[in-house]
Amino acid sequence: MLSYLLFIATVGGIYGLLALSLNLIWGGAGMVNLGLAGFFAVGAYASALLTTAGHGPIAAGWLLALIAGGLAGLIVTLATTRLREDYLAIVTLGFAEAVRLVASNEIWLTRGTDGISGIPGPWKRALGADFNGVYFLIVIAVLAIVFWLMRRIDRSPYGRALRAIREDAQVAQVAGKPVLRFKTEAFALSAGIAGLAGALYGHFTSYIAPDLFLPLITVYIFLAVASGGTGRPAGALVGAYLVMALLESSRFFVEWIPGVTAVQRAALKELLIALALIIVLRLKPSGVLPERIPPAPRPAAGGSS
């Protein structure tokens, strides 16, 4: 039971990272990333390949995942930041599909649909049964660092500029903000975090395959951000664990229905998640922790500093 809860908590933490990543651009800059699963996969594959085929250290793998995700983000945004928002939606969704197809077909590199197994975990042999507990702490530590960073961005002039772009890019441009640079940077950082989350996932389960990175993951994370509260890092975290709770309870729920096959159970579960996203978007788009916009600091008047 404890190991089950640890597993859920760890995967929930990884979803939390993805939710923070999405919140930065969707909640922050009003950009969309429908290819979150693709960036997640890029990071997972980058780190897995460096540490298995390349025999590199795990920390280097995670760093590479961060960089690879960020670079992929740059490539995707460079073509689209000048365009209307719906173009970015199409390109990112297409990106996730392209990543999955390349991962399935480039057998020499990714071992195709068989996936990569035997991805090393940090100190896995020495830790033995304690591995899950320690890994949970590592994920929470990474999550805490990223959360702190996001809070800083949220309250900094940078975060306010992103919000201004979200509300009206033209006005932000007129106010002298380099809108394109802001958007590109935010997207690359967000994609990098998604890549890092992918690496954390791969080294936890020690196995990755193209089928783990279906658009379903993207739906999970949108559900997390929308239900938690768009535009607020704490909301994204709460949402990630809400989604995890929904995922696990729906699993028990569909197992309780008699006379359905395993395939039908999986289908029912996906159906429930997708339905939940539509219901949240329709009924409570601000989520459980709605966005709070802190007042901008006024220039000090009089003597107080």
Place this chain on the structure above:
Amino acid sequence: MSLFLQALVNGLVSGALLAVPAIGFTAMFAVLRFPNFSVSGIATLGAFAGYLAYGAGLQMVGSLAIAFAVAGAAGLFFDKTAHLPLVKQGALPAAIASIATGLILENLVRLSFGNEPRGYDRPIARDIRFDDIRVSPQQLETMSLAIVIMLAVFAALAFTRIGKAMRASADNPELAALKGIRPQRVATLASFVGMGLVGVGGMLLGLDSSIDPLTGTRILLSLFAAAVLGGLGSAPGAVLGAVLIGIAEELSVLVVGSPYRAAVGFVAILLMLTVRPRGLLGERAY
């Protein structure tokens, strides 16, 4: 040389089939103003509806009509209940919701039919040969069906009252409303016909191979590429884009090998948006 010509012919055929759902996608985008990603689920639904009708003994044309009606009705239902109420908040929430509805459709099909691939039981016929180039009679049949459907759509857009209303509404919704064109009716028609075409496209593309719950997802990238290449919102552009993508995909097999075939669509999207975002026949992109 004959390999090249064969690839060209195959590309032309698959491009013609792809053009049907691409017109649907781009027309919905023009009128409803959000990218409707549930096309993947709708294409699968259409393919299965047509499969059931064909299995029940209907002729090809009748089965395609069933695919059209079922896909159109489902598309209309989801647009009214899930997507269009969200468009008021912007294109993105609606686009996100449409991913979820696509997943719902895919899983409804999975729930009813399972994951095993199914094939339409079509009579086998000998390939027609011109020198070294082979074309199967089935390929010719599906391609001519696709062309007839496209001609019908363009004729309706050009000559009928409601077709003209649709183009006017896509061009300038305020002016169209001012002229007494009811935006609700145009939107309803765009949802139904657009998704109907996507469903027909799913069936046409499934006829040559097999169908399963992921049939629609597999054509998604080529579909987007066709629409973006031709210019989002332009129906003639979608046809041109689809044919170009079909040929490029087949030729890529000769040049860089079949694993990269799937990446052609994505590369085409990136290149087009970098060089000429409005697409070949589109208007504005920002």
